[in-house]
Amino acid sequence: MKYVLLLASISLFVATATAPSAQAESGETVSSVSTINPGPYSRALMFGLGSNFNLTSFQGGVFSYKWFTSTTRAHRFTTDLGFRYMTTDDTRRTESEINDETNILDANVRINYDLLSYNQVSRSVYSYWGVGPTVRFQIVDSEWTRTTSSGNQPISSKIDETEYQVGLGASFTVGAEWFVHSGISISAEYALNVSYNIANRDRELTSGITQTNPGSTIEEEGSTSSINLDGSGARVGISVYF
Amino acid sequence: MNPPNKFHINGSVTKPVLKSFLGIFVLLLSLSVAPVTEGQSGRDSNSLVFQIDPMLSFSGFDGFKVSYLNHSSSDRYWRIGATFNFGYEYRTFDGSEDRLAPDSRSYDLFVRVHYDRIFTINPQKSISFYSGGGPRIGLGFFNENDDGVLVSFQEDALMFDMGAGIVAGVEWRILNMLSLYGEYGLNLMYFSHKTEMKTSEFGVMIIDTFRTNGVELFGTGARIGVILRF
Numbered sequence: 001m002k003y004v005l006l007l008a009s010i011s012l013f014v015a016t017a018t019a020p021s022a023q024a025e026s027g028e029t030v031s032s033v034s035t036i037n038p039g040p041y042s043r044a045l046m047f048g049l050g051s052n053f054n055l056t057s058f059q060g061g062v063f064s065y066k067w068f069t070s071t072t073r074a075h076r077f078t079t080d081l082g083f084r085y086m087t088t089d090d091t092r093r094t095e096s097e098i099n100d101e102t103n104i105l106d107a108n109v110r111i112n113y114d115l116l117s118y119n120q121v122s123r124s125v126y127s128y129w130g131v132g133p134t135v136r137f138q139i140v141d142s143e144w145t146r147t148t149s150s151g152n153q154p155i156s157s158k159i160d161e162t163e164y165q166v167g168l169g170a171s172f173t174v175g176a177e178w179f180v181h182s183g184i185s186i187s188a189e190y191a192l193n194v195s196y197n198i199a200n201r202d203r204e205l206t207s208g209i210t211q212t213n214p215g216s217t218i219e220e221e222g223s224t225s226s227i228n229l230d231g232s233g234a235r236v237g238i239s240v241y242f
Numbered sequence: 243m244n245p246p247n248k249f250h251i252n253g254s255v256t257k258p259v260l261k262s263f264l265g266i267f268v269l270l271l272s273l274s275v276a277p278v279t280e281g282q283s284g285r286d287s288n289s290l291v292f293q294i295d296p297m298l299s300f301s302g303f304d305g306f307k308v309s310y311l312n313h314s315s316s317d318r319y320w321r322i323g324a325t326f327n328f329g330y331e332y333r334t335f336d337g338s339e340d341r342l343a344p345d346s347r348s349y350d351l352f353v354r355v356h357y358d359r360i361f362t363i364n365p366q367k368s369i370s371f372y373s374g375g376g377p378r379i380g381l382g383f384f385n386e387n388d389d390g391v392l393v394s395f396q397e398d399a400l401m402f403d404m405g406a407g408i409v410a411g412v413e414w415r416i417l418n419m420l421s422l423y424g425e426y427g428l429n430l431m432y433f434s435h436k437t438e439m440k441t442s443e444f445g446v447m448i449i450d451t452f453r454t455n456g457v458e459l460f461g462t463g464a465r466i467g468v469i470l471r472f
Contacts, residue, residue, distance in 0.1 A: 045371070045424065047466070057426065058464070060427055063426045063461070084460070087453070087454070087455050089451075089452070090450070145318075183368065227323065239415065242364060242367060242412050
């Protein structure tokens, strides 16, 4: 079934690419290049096309947008955004009672920008290269408290942990884009990413907390920094122009 | 809880024959690539919306889901979708010599409704851009009972979430009655879960109560689908 639909989708693209446009049917002189080519102010949403033709978000983002400022220059913007604040309360009662309270804050943002330069190869195929910065930030703040009550006064232990990661980098992209329709193109590209990343983690463990005793605390702190150079592999996408 | 937040499709469509039929149907209509006339999405036109899963087939939905779309003008419309998931499971362990939980029954129900007000920027084009947003709400519960001789287990869970979402996408009108769309979405949801588990083992009762509350902002990822107008 999947192969049938896969073939069907390929047929669809081929058919749409070769089908006469409405303008052509109306008798206008249609330059196929001008019909297909992206012009100034062309805008597109981009979607990813993964292995086995999986349709996904482009570069894993929540939004990917591309716009042309001339026939040879485009800007591409991809962002990823997430936020989660969660509290949990888990109580286990047998002869004694164990209560776990957890508060978690997790926020992340990633922004990719690429300045793309296009060069026409044939009627509907372009090559392009691009360069642009990447910014990434994530913070995870968690607090876990376990309180045990077994007839006597409750005893608690607590773990506070804060971790953040910051990444700054740049990406270099080389690819080709095939305009299969006046408003739809398929692109394939390679990208090389270089980034500088910093991660920091603070951890505080407190045990033996009672109503009269603040308990004993152990503090841990660690940080790492790294420079990464990695390739994206082949990346395939679909742009829909409007 | 990770809300489905998918566009909706009737659960019966997940049958292989219908999947094939719909896939070929969309293909044949698409291949014709007829020029779109104006006004096909004018006032009072109605549509059903189907989501295509990542493998370009009409599957991937667990439950009964339906969606409806109504144009109030050529450049704005609203759409409403509902998702119903219901499951019931009954298990026995006949033949086991030392069966401790001979019967297990569980059922769950989840209902989600979302509404979007959509604005189209260039409805006169065959490929148009749209954006919009609206509220989402979901409610569900789960119950499981394992009645054993020496061990028994009972779980009750209640799930609730509500919030708002925004979408941005492109719609390609292949025919007057048929469009393909792709869109991104971002949801901000408050969610609350409560679960209580009671386990009785050889006369000892353990009660575990689990509560979760939170706020989440998350992207829905890319969603691809089909709109059939009538």
